[in-house]
Amino acid sequence: MFTFDRSTVLLLGALILLAILAATFIQITTAAPDPAVVGKWSKVKSWPVKSVHTSLLPDGKVIMWPSNAGDNPYIWNPKNDEIRRTDKAGYNLFCAGLSTMGDGKLFVAGGHIVTPKGLKAASIFDPVTKDWTRIPDMNAGRWYPTVTQLANGDMLVTSGNTETGVVNPIPQVYDIQSNSWRTLTGANLAVSLYPWMYDLGGGRVFMAGSRGASRFLDISGKGSWSSPIEMKSGSRGSGTSVMYEYGKVLNIGGRTASGAPSTNTAETINLNSASPSWKYAASMKEPRQHANATLLPNGTVLVTGGSKGLKQGEFDDETSPVFLTEWWNPNSNTWKSLAPSNGVYRGYHSIALLLPDGRILVAGGEKTANSYEIYSPPYLFQGTRPEITSAPDKVGYGKSFDVKTTQKNKIAYFRMIRLGSVTHSFNQGQRYEELRFKKVKDKKGTITKFKVDIPSDRGHMPPGYYMLFAVNNKNVPSEAKIIKVGGVEVTLPTTAKMQSEALEPIPAYNSKEDPIHDHAAHGNFE
Ligand SMILES: [Cu+2]
CATH class of the missing domain: 2.130.10.80 (Galactose oxidase/kelch, beta-propeller)
Incomplete structure (x- = not known):
């Protein structure tokens, strides 16, 4: 009758274990990437x-x-x-x-x-x-x-x-x-x-x-x-x-x-x-x-x-x-x-x-x-997002404003990002500002809302529309509430003003012989 000695049994055991480990490893490495780790792209x-x-x-x-x-x-x-x-x-x-x-x-x-x-x-x-x-x-x-x-x-x-x-x-x-x-x-x-x-x-x-x-x-x-x-x-x-x-x-x-x-x-x-x-x-x-x-x-x-x-x-x-x-x-x-x-x-x-x-x-x-x-x-993909349930439509410099959110005990940051305006690999509009804030609590010590500060220095936040994000302690942001910072109103030039300006007529665009990909033509950009 065929028998194994002790060392053969050990060797076979080790080989089986290795095979299991290898199979597990292959399974891990071929599994779909976890969007909570690498994010996810939509279809084109x-x-x-x-x-x-x-x-x-x-x-x-x-x-x-x-x-x-x-x-x-x-x-x-x-x-x-x-x-x-x-x-x-x-x-x-x-x-x-x-x-x-x-x-x-x-x-x-x-x-x-x-x-x-x-x-x-x-x-x-x-x-x-x-x-x-x-x-x-x-x-x-x-x-x-x-x-x-x-x-x-x-x-x-x-x-x-x-x-x-x-x-x-x-x-x-x-x-x-x-x-x-x-x-x-x-x-x-x-x-x-x-x-x-x-x-x-x-x-x-x-x-x-x-x-x-x-x-x-x-x-x-x-x-x-x-x-x-x-x-x-x-x-x-x-x-x-x-x-x-x-x-x-x-x-x-x-x-x-x-x-x-x-x-x-x-x-x-x-x-x-x-x-x-x-x-x-x-x-x-x-x-x-x-x-x-x-x-x-x-x-x-x-x-x-x-x-x-x-x-x-x-x-x-x-x-x-x-x-x-x-x-x-x-x-x-x-x-x-x-x-x-x-x-x-x-x-x-x-x-x-x-x-x-x-x-x-x-x-x-x-x-x-x-x-x-x-x-x-x-x-x-990292759990429930906080939600802004109440925030004003506009805020002034050096002022604080009230924000209500879900996940009140977990809110760690309020951040504003100015509306982006992008072309040719440069966003001329985006700005980022982390805002200071205080928790407002009731008598029982429960957080009821947040008082969020807009800096008084306009240089930090040029006036305009910003996305306000409430961000929790896992760095998961809410959807933004879009808020106007500063009270700027732009009055468009009057007809009289524009009639007094000698605006040059603009030639119609001719797409023929427009060398969009000409290397040399891009001089100070390329
Ligand atoms: Cu271009």
Whole structure:
């Protein structure tokens, strides 16, 4: 009769155990990724428009318009997924700068004649009436300008190419009281196209990039630029940037020299320090250019899309796309890899935009068919979300306001994020502010509501519409309540005022021979 000795039995036992372990391991590694860890992407859906310029409006809807024939704006309602045409501006809005104003109107500066030449026109879109109002022309054309809302509600416009295709070196401030432009002739400098501008209040604005050195812009009087503050990377053309809390900026990816492949490096600067300087932050897993960076209500910076830019001489390289999603935690200075998108290339002319429900709209891409997809971050799968049950529609500076929520014992933060306005990998509107608050308790010690403070320093929160999120102790945010901060009302220019302005007629757009992908034409952007 066949028998096993003791050592054979032990060996067989060990082998069986190993086989079980291996099977379990394979099962774990092939299981569907847990959305509570990596988030989840919706399916890709088609749209009638390529959302190249995209802004959140105070009613929670999203306005967008395409490249080429840019005077084709649409409004999408994230709540019921309806998309509809809205009124036209009367000229080509492609390549303009955009940001919402203190009362929620959308300010749009510049536009497209032909690559790389810009219009001097500017307009204000009223999201209630859907009317576009043309305001006085700027000093010269602006193709790829940045619009930055200032602490007093005025609108700064920086850079952009003129009608002849050279950089307009003079920033201008639109005065919302007098409906006129203040021209900062003392700040004469050709800077990057779509520069990464952040208002700090008190007349101080910071330009974080993209190409070459960063600088402060003093907008008082005739204006002036500070001496340069060199980035660690030297330059980040086609990269992206966010101010992730007041005075703290993160620059991400891009190319450190013209024609170079993308970098995965990132760097930060603290403008609250006496002599700010750039320091490398942790690097992303993937190198990227034409990516998008979005401030999220859990305090992280989400990075989506882009290209590794490996194909020599290609401005918008769809052959080396990046689908991995990553977010950066400023407290730990670490990047975490999240679920990859659906495999649709989102490069040049793509966008990402935070929606009031905490999801992120990802869309566009010049080399991509018109479509969108929505990313739901891990915080949407980590248990019941808190809910804001009561909050005011508007709040003033230096005031506190009452907020009621569910999960009162678990509320750990109140955070506000300004409505985003994004194009060309830079969000000209988003701002992040963590608010101080107190718990209000009844006699039994039960929390009844919260008193939340709006800072008195307008530089921290330029006036306008913000998403208010109540966030619990697991860093899970509520859906936002959209609230107006500051009492700014924008009065549109009168007919008499506009008749006195000699507005230049705008030539009709001719799509023939418009070299949208011309590498050389993108000069100070690429
Ligand atoms: Cu473009």
